[in-house]
Amino acid sequence: MDLEFSAAEDAFRAEARAWLAAHVPAERLPSLETAEGFAAHRCWERELHDGGWSVVSWPREYGGRGATLTEWLIFEEEYYAAGAPGRVSQNGISLLAPTLFAHGSQEQRARVLPPMASGETIWAQAWSEPEAGSDLASLRSYGERTTREGGGWLVSGQKTWSSRAAFADRAFGLFRTDPALERHRGLSYLMFPLDAEGVTVRPIGRLDGKPAFAEIFLDRVFVPDADVIGEAGQGWRAAMSTAGNERGLTLRSPGRFTAAADRLTRLWRERGALGDTATGARVADAWIRARAYQLAGYAAASVGTGMRTEGGTGGGAGASPFVSSMNKVFWSELDIDLHETALDLLGPGADEITDEVAEDIAEDIAEKIAKEATDEVADGDSVVPSASAWLDGWIFAQAGPIYAGTNEIQRDIVAERVLGLPRGR
Numbered sequence: 001m002d003l004e005f006s007a008a009e010d011a012f013r014a015e016a017r018a019w020l021a022a023h024v025p026a027e028r029l030p031s032l033e034t035a036e037g038f039a040a041h042r043c044w045e046r047e048l049h050d051g052g053w054s055v056v057s058w059p060r061e062y063g064g065r066g067a068t069l070t071e072w073l074i075f076e077e078e079y080y081a082a083g084a085p086g087r088v089s090q091n092g093i094s095l096l097a098p099t100l101f102a103h104g105s106q107e108q109r110a111r112v113l114p115p116m117a118s119g120e121t122i123w124a125q126a127w128s129e130p131e132a133g134s135d136l137a138s139l140r141s142y143g144e145r146t147t148r149e150g151g152g153w154l155v156s157g158q159k160t161w162s163s164r165a166a167f168a169d170r171a172f173g174l175f176r177t178d179p180a181l182e183r184h185r186g187l188s189y190l191m192f193p194l195d196a197e198g199v200t201v202r203p204i205g206r207l208d209g210k211p212a213f214a215e216i217f218l219d220r221v222f223v224p225d226a227d228v229i230g231e232a233g234q235g236w237r238a239a240m241s242t243a244g245n246e247r248g249l250t251l252r253s254p255g256r257f258t259a260a261a262d263r264l265t266r267l268w269r270e271r272g273a274l275g276d277t278a279t280g281a282r283v284a285d286a287w288i289r290a291r292a293y294q295l296a297g298y299a300a301a302s303v304g305t306g307m308r309t310e311g312g313t314g315g316g317a318g319a320s321p322f323v324s325s326m327n328k329v330f331w332s333e334l335d336i337d338l339h340e341t342a343l344d345l346l347g348p349g350a351d352e353i354t355d356e357v358a359e360d361i362a363e364d365i366a367e368k369i370a371k372e373a374t375d376e377v378a379d380g381d382s383v384v385p386s387a388s389a390w391l392d393g394w395i396f397a398q399a400g401p402i403y404a405g406t407n408e409i410q411r412d413i414v415a416e417r418v419l420g421l422p423r424g425r
Helices: 006-023 036-052 069-081 090-103 106-118 235-247 255-270 279-301 322-346 350-370 388-396 405-420
Strands: 123-126 142-146 152-159 170-176 187-193 199-204 211-224
Touching: 006 036, 006 069, 036 106, 069 255, 090 106, 090 170, 090 187, 090 235, 123 211, 123 279, 123 322, 142 170, 142 211, 152 170, 152 187, 170 235, 187 211, 187 235, 235 322, 255 279, 255 322, 279 322, 322 388, 322 405
Parallel strands: 123 170
Antiparallel strands: 142 152, 152 211, 170 187, 199 211
């Protein structure tokens, strides 16, 4: 493993840092889980695309810049360190796109990827069903063969907890197309528009009222053969590719956690009490774990295996699903610990601290964006989030051990298939 960056990689980092410093919005965008915020984040995707930064590791013909795996990791570090907006297109670029690179046709990649890269088409993940969450193979939504329009499927059923579906344009999901086969067979991986005839989208409001998810009801929705990924009836294999990306580095890159750990360290310096070694140890532990995840990413990139990126280039397609399971348990638990430590530092008066810290943050952001010369931005000089942002992050982190297959399921996989232990359930 080579821990030194090349001159080209240093130049790539400097270019990314300078662009982000000049373009990251000075004010936080509205929540992407609102209509207003969704539209604002879609505009941000367009700005990223126009700058050549929306999908850096994709081939150029699809809107990327053909970056290496190491460069992708570098960009992710800079993106999160800059406090850039959340990616409303992440279901598409982080989950569907790698699946298309691995299992889709050339025609599908040419048709689907460019509007995904520009933010013109935002994708929802139609995965879970009322009786099929972590046990995805128990899904009941189905497709019936039709000769309509040259051939395709009439899809019916219900999907739930579909992220982004309240405002997205299209969705992807698994459907049972041959009920005679055992449950992991006879499944097809389909793409469909959310405004198609027969589709009803019903937003699911969280406790804060924001429709972060939606239910999707499908009543004989026509899906042409052109929108089947891979072979009909062989969707499970492609779905495992998507799940591997969701659990691995692609969806939750190391840069997300190194940036958060740097912010936590800064918060500790500002708010930590002298003699509170217990909290200090938690801060140090979070920083070390984030750094370990970062080095694991670079190690994977240096050997070209075990790596899954937004583009699925390099060794992504061959990564072990068991590595992804271990990854998912690691980052989801780190995310909770990072945010819990921050909230403990802020204490019960966090709401009172918010305004005070927010002023510091505004100054930090303004100063950071004003810096055009990249070498003026010191390493680790990342934007500090407000107390409310830490609280929002903590709430979101609670879902980490649940989505993408619960951590209990991932531990079962690791126990049985990595450690060789007997089945526990």
